[in-house]
Amino acid sequence: MHDQLNRRFLRLSENHVAVDPQALPVGQARFIRNENARDLVPGVVARMRSAGMLADVPADNPRLAEPVAAVKASLRMAFVGTYPPRRCGIATFTRDLAQAVGSAGEQLPMTLALTEPGGRYEYPPDVGYEIRQGVKGDYARAAEFLNYSDVRLVSIQHEHGIFGGDDGAYVLDLVSALHIPAVATLHTVLKDPSDSQRSVIEALSRKCARLVVMSRVAADLLRRSYGIGGHNVRIIPHGIPVMHPRDQQALKTMFGVPGRRMLLTFGLLAPGKGIETVIRALPALSTEFPDVVYFVVGATHPAVVRRHGEGYRTTLEREAERLGVREHVVFRDQFVTTEELCSYMQAADIFISPYQNEAQVTSGALSYAMGAGAAAVSTPYWHAQELLADGRGHLFPFATAPRSAPSWRRCCGHRRSWPACVRPRMSSRVRSSGRASGRRTWRWPGQSSPRSPRILAARGRRSPAALC
Numbered sequence: 001m002h003d004q005l006n007r008r009f010l011r012l013s014e015n016h017v018a019v020d021p022q023a024l025p026v027g028q029a030r031f032i033r034n035e036n037a038r039d040l041v042p043g044v045v046a047r048m049r050s051a052g053m054l055a056d057v058p059a060d061n062p063r064l065a066e067p068v069a070a071v072k073a074s075l076r077m078a079f080v081g082t083y084p085p086r087r088c089g090i091a092t093f094t095r096d097l098a099q100a101v102g103s104a105g106e107q108l109p110m111t112l113a114l115t116e117p118g119g120r121y122e123y124p125p126d127v128g129y130e131i132r133q134g135v136k137g138d139y140a141r142a143a144e145f146l147n148y149s150d151v152r153l154v155s156i157q158h159e160h161g162i163f164g165g166d167d168g169a170y171v172l173d174l175v176s177a178l179h180i181p182a183v184a185t186l187h188t189v190l191k192d193p194s195d196s197q198r199s200v201i202e203a204l205s206r207k208c209a210r211l212v213v214m215s216r217v218a219a220d221l222l223r224r225s226y227g228i229g230g231h232n233v234r235i236i237p238h239g240i241p242v243m244h245p246r247d248q249q250a251l252k253t254m255f256g257v258p259g260r261r262m263l264l265t266f267g268l269l270a271p272g273k274g275i276e277t278v279i280r281a282l283p284a285l286s287t288e289f290p291d292v293v294y295f296v297v298g299a300t301h302p303a304v305v306r307r308h309g310e311g312y313r314t315t316l317e318r319e320a321e322r323l324g325v326r327e328h329v330v331f332r333d334q335f336v337t338t339e340e341l342c343s344y345m346q347a348a349d350i351f352i353s354p355y356q357n358e359a360q361v362t363s364g365a366l367s368y369a370m371g372a373g374a375a376a377v378s379t380p381y382w383h384a385q386e387l388l389a390d391g392r393g394h395l396f397p398f399a400t401a402p403r404s405a406p407s408w409r410r411c412c413g414h415r416r417s418w419p420a421c422v423r424p425r426m427s428s429r430v431r432s433s434g435r436a437s438g439r440r441t442w443r444w445p446g447q448s449s450p451r452s453p454r455i456l457a458a459r460g461r462r463s464p465a466a467l468c
Helices: 002-006 042-050 089-104 136-148 171-177 195-207 216-226 248-254 275-288 302-308 311-322 338-347 364-372 382-387 401-412 424-442 444-448 453-459
Strands: 075-081 108-115 127-132 153-158 182-186 210-213 233-235 261-266 292-297 329-332 350-353 375-378
Touching: 075 089, 089 108, 089 153, 089 364, 108 136, 127 136, 136 171, 153 171, 171 195, 182 195, 195 210, 195 216, 210 216, 216 233, 216 382, 248 338, 261 275, 261 338, 261 364, 275 292, 275 311, 292 338, 302 311, 311 329, 338 364, 350 364, 364 375, 364 382
Parallel strands: 075 108, 075 153, 108 127, 153 182, 182 210, 210 233, 261 292, 261 350, 292 329, 350 375
Antiparallel strands: none
């Protein structure tokens, strides 16, 4: 791990011998990292100034009590969260948001990546700092790194499990040591938080300029379960990539299922995703509609692989074989790129989101599907109820296969019993509506551009108005 860190950070030995900063890549921020030394020492400051890396640094104050140093790499916004190649939903979100900000503005964002214990990643160059999840001191040092840079706004992607300490309490060491505004995006909001979980969110609310959630239900939970609301909370929907219209049949041909009814579930595979519910509904469904094919796209969640290997995927495959529907199920064990994901979404006739846990306030996969214009069918978890309201999709109960099979038949047939959103005559209208909605409110450039009204408003005051 430290071999990987060496290529990202200057190293400061216990006797304060600094590495020559001239050897650092041009235009990329670096920081001195050492377990026994928190501060810049005079020799390091002098070398960094001579290399042109610092501006306006008082020569007699290497500790820079007021963080006025400006790193010449043009970095104005920083994101804190997991980051690819780590495989998790927040990592993908953080990357997409950072890339959208970078592509829309003149100034490059920086990312501070959280690495779980035992994780070893070759992060891309836009990751300027690596925080080891379980190392408490890394959080204050990360804040110090940001204070010494020219970053003026920090966006923290929050979920309790990605930060160290009890219920992720180490994140408070980071925000407490920052001298610049921070905004926290809450990817999970609990209905019945423990005292420790509530304490962490309440502290974030006090220390951050804003809390951002991605659904109304999440904002309601914050108010009811945490007593947090009002101007301190902003709702900004989950972003989606730009998806230009494409020929659905051509995409189906590319995936080897020309002319067939294509059902799709996407996401990291893990128990609780409800895949077995759909498979158990397929015998009745495939009897009535022999051309139906169900795509299950996504690698197994790394945490599941570490604990159980590929046992869950194997169980699903055997269940399909036992039920005689193996030829109607396609497993794609891959961590797809955004472009590949968009292709799957736009090829699908119906996107199925069969989560078995009601307490989900954000679903990126369901947001993507609606943006792609796929007809959406889901169990009634909280975010699905909100997204699919007013006829935008179809909900079926948390149920076993015998109760859910009629829902699939209504969605796949050619009958008047179809929900209006997925009748054949309505499919093109649904796709067009989904794309239009995405352009208006969900598309990444609209959600994250530094020139968007949300971010421009933030720059006009000391505390930012909002940031997703």
